[in-house]
Amino acid sequence: MIEILSYPFMQRALLAALLTGIIAPAIGTYIVQRRLSLLGDGLGHVAIAGVGLALLTGQAPVPWAVAVCVVGAVTVEILRQRGKATGDVGLAILFYGGLAAGVLMSGIAGQGAAALSQYLFGSLTTVTGSDLMVIGVLAVVVLVPALGLAPQLFAVSTDEEFARTQGLRVRLYNILIVVLAAVTVTLAMRTVGLLLVSALMVVPVAAANNLVKGFYAGLLAAMVVGAAVTVGGAVGSFYLDTPPGALIVVLAIVVFALSWPYSALVTRRRRVAPVLPELADDDTMTLHTEVPETHPHKHGPDCEHPSVRHGDHTDYVHEGHRHAAHGDHYDEH
């Protein structure tokens, strides 16, 4: 375990992975809250156009990808705000226009698909010192507003109209969210790659929602899950000799899959039984109706029938009517 830290390329890879793992779920939390889970994917495709442009002009890909991606994100957000394009049509145009333009430009540059593929699927182990520097700066650029403006971004992404009556500049905050998402996508293109970055923005958030309660707890838990799966994936891929991006995403999905039964167990325990008031003219006292059907089991907290608190006792909903225990039989309530 320690030995891999002795390779400088692995040190850089692990740091880059860790930064991506922290940032992507942080901004992803707002994206998921705004029901724009696929935005990251669309932006990933747009960034491909930026990479293609850089290959064509022979310049560094990251700044170009950032610029093109931010312009694309802001355009789509403004179209959405003006009501000119519905969310899904705007995203579809982003997807295919960006992807096609990127492949086209890299083809014209004579580099073909091979040059693009290290950005499409990431190439963590080839991260250089200066790459790491850029990733570090971008990480700070994303993390400071994503955490510092958390209350504002939370209000805007959960209840836009109320946020406006709090005097928040909702349009600006919405643009900020997509710009941060665009920067995150390009930041992640060397680690998980542009095609899988959206997974890192969404899956840890979904897992965190199953594991903890509340928005801020969810935000932090998503960042922890993100950091764990990216570092885990980077280390794992070193030993298994697999593409790190794919392993990171598979690990994230495994965490999500494990969080699911956990959440089901906890909410089941936490679920409060509904309360039905006993009506003043309740006729259960006068009309004693014994349930005719036989029960293979005894109703209780562990049986599959939903329970309802009814006055001073508990009824169990049984095929559309309520059963209340009465001595050795059940009454119809």
Add this chain to the structure above:
Amino acid sequence: MPLTPPATEASAGPVLQIEDLSVLLGGLPVLRGITMSVRAGEAVALLGGNGSGKSTLVRSALGLLPSERGSVNLFGQPLARFRSWSRVGYVPQRSTAPSSGATVTEIVASGRLSLRKPFLPRSARDRAAVRDALDLVGMGGRSKSDVRELSGGQQQRVLIARALAGAPDLLVLDEPTAGVDLEHQQVLADVISARVSAGLAVVVVLHDVGPLTPLIDRGVILRDGRVVAHGPLPEITANAHRGAGHFRTGHEHVDPERPDGWLDGTVDR
């Protein structure tokens, strides 16, 4: 926050003044020439059937919808220049906040944002105000609950606490009693009426007046985007009943005494 007039000065003029307001939605006139005003310490009910324009009126009064003609003044300032949003509390009819997976406290804390500066953490006063607002609506015991675990009526009370958390001078409620059982409608009425005597101005959109009746100073009845009656409640509702029964048409009335009525409020999801 620029130029907030002192409370005493503001109480002289109307808190909310709407003049000749017309609003188009999808090219159709939804409000046509509405004029009304609300003063400090006054509670005004907006009544009328579905599609009469009640919600559109409160939403355009808060600048959430663009208007075609006319003007809205909040605390003596034209809506476009109004910045003292901490003086306004809004309870929307439908909010996406309850489905967000946030806790009760997190939702209510949003009601303090007009008073907070970006990048600064919540102050002790913010925390206290959130606690007080939750206690007011009787939800203090559920502050850490996931809002999705609450019943519709409890969620509604959380949204009211959010609107009260900023200690507003104008409270705008869009059907706050929908899904709230009679007992808690009474709790709300008590909370709001205590605030009204302290100078709070209230605009409330209502389907049924119910336990809020004693609190309401005036009613404004809308029909097809126009004010058809205006004045003290018993009078105008009676007149509206006599006048071809328009007030009562177009929407369903659920008698809260009926056994299914309690299903709305008391039964947790």
